[in-house]
Amino acid sequence: MIIILSYIIIFMTISSVNKNMELEYKFKIIDTQIELQKQNYKSLNKSIEKYYAFKHDIRHHLLAIRSMMDANNYMAASEYLDKFNETEISQNLGSLCKNFTVDSIVKHYMSIAMKYNIEFKVNLNIPQDINIDNLDLSIVIGNCIENAIEACNKIIDEGQKYINIKAEIKKFNLVLKISNSFNGEVIEVGKIIKTSKKSQEHGIGLRNVRKIAEKYNGFFEVKYEERKFEVSIVMNFN
Structure with a gap:
């Protein structure tokens, strides 16, 4: 006992x-x-x-x-x-999308990417009135872009750094794809991909992204090949 x-x-x-x-x-x-x-x-x-x-x-x-x-x-x-x-x-950066929360987060990380000479392409179609909690949107998009920037910063060749973000609405689903270049090294533990952070937050971010996708009856998928890393997230807001 x-x-x-x-x-x-x-x-x-x-x-x-x-x-x-x-x-x-x-x-x-x-x-x-x-x-x-x-x-x-x-x-x-x-x-x-x-x-x-x-x-x-x-x-x-x-x-x-x-x-x-x-x-x-x-x-x-x-x-x-x-x-x-x-x-x-004429050079002023306009609105990236109609959703204020997403617009704020992406602009923040875009400015960080520019400092590190990372090519940053955005194609966002997310309305303001979407039945997804702003906190959940912040966690999903913030984590994925932060990890993408971290991966790009490990690349020696400055000309190979890029991040592409695409988000669109398909019926009642928010479909988000983030692809970025990386050095080809992936930390994978028990089929779970982890970041290289040394702090206590190691792995929590991606785990939360997966939980949020499942919360909205969607899915979280990671693909990588040679020097390209891609994250796909679907969230149903019906």
């Missing part, structure tokens, strides 16, 4: 530790999501200010170009247009 009781206590302790780790992880995701949305609101306000400034000045630009055209000075008009296209307004 003492031995059995000891096993029960050990099992309950391990289970409690795992639950606490996952709870701490979710709190971290929530904090990150709030901070990202704050940043996106600031960015949105700046974009609105730039838009009104642009709207105020556009008539002056049009008058200048019209004057050059009336004077048959087409070369000057062409040069003026070239400079006009190089302004910060």
Whole structure:
């Protein structure tokens, strides 16, 4: 009885530790999501200010170009247009998708990818009103992109770093695919792929992604070949 009781206590302790780790992880995701949305609101306000400034000045630009055209000075008009296209307004990153949460998260990781010279391609079609919890979306997309960036940073050849993200709605399913380059090394324990993180969060992220996919009656699949790693996630929101 003492031995059995000891096993029960050990099992309950391990289970409690795992639950606490996952709870701490979710709190971290929530904090990150709030901070990202704050940043996106600031960015949105700046974009609105730039838009009104642009709207105020556009008539002056049009008058200048019209004057050059009336004077048959087409070369000057062409040069003026070239400079006009190089302004910060034309280079400003617009909305990536209609879903504010996803838009905030992807923009955050896109800025990180740019710092590491990672080619980042996005094709997102996710509406704002989707019956998927924002926290779940944050965990799924945040983990997958974070792992993709981590994998790209292990590649020596700068020209081989890339991340492609595609999300679309098919009937009542959110279909998400994230592919990225990697160095060909995969840590796999009992058919479970793990990240190379050395912290206590090792493996928790991908495990949570799988749980969330199953929560929405979907699936989580990983494929890899040579230098390409791909994650596919389907979440039903009917």
